Amino acid sequence: MQSSIPRRHALALLAATSAAMPVASAWAVDARTQARAFVTMFGNKLVAIVNSDIPLEKKKADILPLLGQYVDVDAIGRYCLGRYWRTATPDQQDRYLKLFHQVLVNAITDKIGDYRGVTFVVGSSAPAGDDTAVSTVINRPGQPGADTQWIISTTSGSPKVVDVVGEGASLRLTQRQDYSSFIARNGGNVDGLLHALDKQIANHH
Template identity: 45%
Template sequence: MTSTPRRLLLVAAAAVATGLPLRGGMAQQVDIGRATAFIQQTGEQLVGAINAAGQSVAQRRERVAEILRRAVDVEGVGRFILGRWWRQATPEQQQEYLKLFEQVLIHNLSSRFGEYQGVRFTLGRTQARTEEDALVNTVVERPGNPAFGLDWRVAEIGGQPKVVDVIAEGTSLRLTTRSEYSSVITRNGGQVAALLQAMRNQIQQMAARAGG
């Protein structure tokens, strides 16, 4: 099993090899207090949207999606996840990939909170991971489900705090997804088109479940 320090070095080496910064954008030194306030505000907005009275499930989903689009560095995370395959994709494939990735990412993050009213969001401690990012610990409680930890990795991107990774119960969303996407492309002879088709299928399935 790969040790944590070595795993981090491998991730860093992969990022350098692909010409991508670790956080996908122009990251500056992170301000711990600013990162904490950002996640607190984002969490309050998410809970407010989910718990809003007099709105349909579809309306609450859309409000949650809007909040997450503002909070997350979608393009930076998407490019990091595609890794070395980004350079092999055509400009048209890159554009489609980012559109599909946003839909998948927002759906996956939204599902962490659930659709039913009564969600609670508790802020924990914040710790600096590097000079450029911080990890903000939170706990999410949903009716009828056990509470779970959701940690938000925050960096300053273009002068604004942005979420660059979400860690659920110790599992990094961007590292897990990076491995999954790379496996799909590798199994299909290095064709990025195969990943795009898999993502289209996934989005169709998500839409069918949401409609049902």
């Protein structure tokens, strides 16, 4: 049905509405646009390495700088330790973050060999608390498309990945639940987790 509002009145109404919108809304839209552009850039770099014909070890080496530059590993690590981050000593925090870095790198690089011919499509973006969630669909030959959300934060001063949500499950939340349960079962001492992570790294092939 056609609107009965005269065009000049409609334009005036639109202008008034826009003027009344809080500045934060404009910033939010800009942040979502930047987050989508960031995911497109980062995703294209990852896909280029994964789909290349270079040896697997070279792929792993090439991905490491990208993880350091575009993933806020420290923020993820602190989140995963949950409330135990506040009870850990500075030495325990330092040891934990170093171990977490290696565990995360191993988890990511171990899967690179399973992916070839990957493509991805960047979809919409939306606020996720103080962060921005960017939806993507990751396609692999012979596999159904995987709906994945990248959670992007600018807390560090530049856009960085702080979580990945696949099939409705947050990777960092799942990891935090695992770590919290492990520490609770071991008397609430962070040292038990540090020992387990150290052992996990030592046994990694």
